[in-house]
Amino acid sequence: MKRPALGSVRVKTTLTAVAVVTLALLAACAGLLGVIHHGLVGSAEDTALTRARAVADKTARGRLVERLSVPDGEDSLLQVVTHDGRILAAGDNLTGRGPVADFAPTEDHTHAARDIDLALPPDPTPRPFRLVALAARDMDGRDVTVYAGTSLSTARHTESLLLTAMAPGIPLLLLLVAAVTWHSTGRSLRPVEAIRAEVAEITERDLGRRVPVPATRDEIARLAGTMNATLDRLEQSMDRQRRFVADASHELRNPIAALRAHVEIAIAHPDLLQPPDLLDDVIRVQRLADDLLLLARLDAGEHTRPQPLDLAARARAVVRRRPAGRVPITLQAPDPAPVLGHRDRLDRILDNLLDNAQRHARSTVTLTVETTPDQRTVVLTVHDDGAGIPAADLEQVFTRFTRLDAARSRDAGGAGLGLPIARDIATAHGGTLTAHPGPGATLELRLPLTPHPTD
Structure with missing residues (x-):
């Protein structure tokens, strides 16, 4: 087959398949990342909330100590802050620091959560945390806010690994889809090209040729069968037309010859020709011409208003x-x-x-x-x-x-x-x-x- 043009069916089909698969892969990747992110962040938030509730319980019973124990060391955050910003207690990694955040739960919620980036000594690089703010009261009935945070480094690292793993796979998969689509479309269109080439060779003098019918029994095979049936009808129509012209020429030859003979006799010997004989010949030719004209109109499918x-x-x-x-x-x-x-x-x-x-x-x-x-x-x-x-x-x-x-x-x-x-x-x-x-x-x-x- 010739090299397909940019607007060919093969090129359009391949580009469409690649575009559809690209959109599907991007949607799948986005959905997968969203599910993983939601799950990891939700898990981190649940852990932080559990720790915040434990600290709030100690605060309400008067068992709050100035230095709070952080199970995961510097990867977790704990801090108890009064409504005026005074630190009542904090984990070792937040000792000597002001409030870790300034947001608090609304009146219709007991807690709120946000993602923050926070640098903890000795590393000056900010790290991601899921921070939960829990409303609580001390044993004297004063309102305090308990902040508990869980590191999101593991979640970010997991997402990064997933992106790194998928990034090279997507282009390779798209290349595979393009190659398979290009090859399969080419095989599917090969019979169409054969049909086109055969039809291009058929002329009005060679209507006996027929297009090849593939053995696939699909739409292309049905198209080839329909084209061959159309060529059969066209050949039959051309044969009828040739026979009609030949028969019409043969039928007109005799009455025209007779009419000519009568005219020549009338010119040479006016006294020998009877006028009815000449009129009969003219009527016969006229009737035959009318019949031929009517047949031509009927063959052309002339429509009349019934x-x-x-x-x-x-x-x-x-x-x-x-x-x-x-x-x-x-x-x-x-x-x-x-x-x-x-x-x-x-x-x-x-x-x-x-x-x-x-x-x-x-x-x-x-x-x-x-x-x-x-x-x-x-x-x-x-x-x-x-x-x-x-x-x-x-x-x-x-x-x-x-x-x-x-x-x-x-x-x-x-x-x-x-x-x-x-x-x-x-x-x-x-x-x-x-x-x-x-x-x-x-x-x-x-x-x-x-x-x-x-x-």
Whole structure:
């Protein structure tokens, strides 16, 4: 793979993973240090408070001595101070010093605690202590404050050791996370790069190629499968387009050639050409051009604004305006058949189906419009008593430029676009158009029923 750009998914994923892990580690370290600090300081405060209460008890019973015994030597502090700042008693390490602190418990608390830094001889370096101030009274009822402190040096040292131990580990862990994320992301994106490279090589003349589908069965595999399915549809669409252009060119060649011949005859020998012959050729070319234009619009997915219509009423209107054909049409549409569609397009379906039926019928054509018992579908059926459609050709009749009767002339048989156009219009309306085997030929149109018909 090429070297990823700064804004690539691989770089962004790695940076995001490192950032998330960094925040998580910092939060974990801060939480761990906070718990350790709280525990050590709380333990030191509890020890100091216990000693302060013992001294307060001695003070209340009059057993207070001037020099207080400090169990841990200079690592602990003990001092009893009156409200005016006079020292009643103190440990050896505070002998000769003034009050170790100036804070006292509030009225609603019996004790208060603070962290202080205090230098004790002979070391001039200040050391940390957790100092507790406890309110007490001597045997005469006078208010005094007992100060007791416990060294925090051990707690600070423990915190320092923890920081020292974690400091080099965090960068190493982040490097490991970055390396693992970079490698795993690269492996995950390798199929994507292969797909991209393959798609870049596909052209309109080489639509048979497909992208590789990884065996991982993950989202990338599904993406590759979807792309191959899209390429299949695109290839089929291009094949249909090529066949359509080839068939259209072939179908237009004969009527245009005939029209040209008639025009040349009209120019050279005006008395030999009958005007209806020239007009028939022009009409035939015009109809074929209209059919091709309509197919192009349907293929392009042209959207028309549908409206509620009564398909039974449309069937009656189409039958009334049609000229009398070779075979009469029997209409059976007693009840309304409401559908949602485009008036001209639905009329085009009716005309195409009736044209096809009259072309092949022997004596009768029956047009039926009805609704299904569940009142969800409108069914329009056109049946003729002709030779029928072979079972093997029930779908072939909807292929463009298909004429099953090879013996009939092109003028009588048409261009083979009527039924394909009718099916495309039916599909665009959310319906279906199917053919059924004999006796005779039966074409069935099904459209969704709409509850509010108008016409």
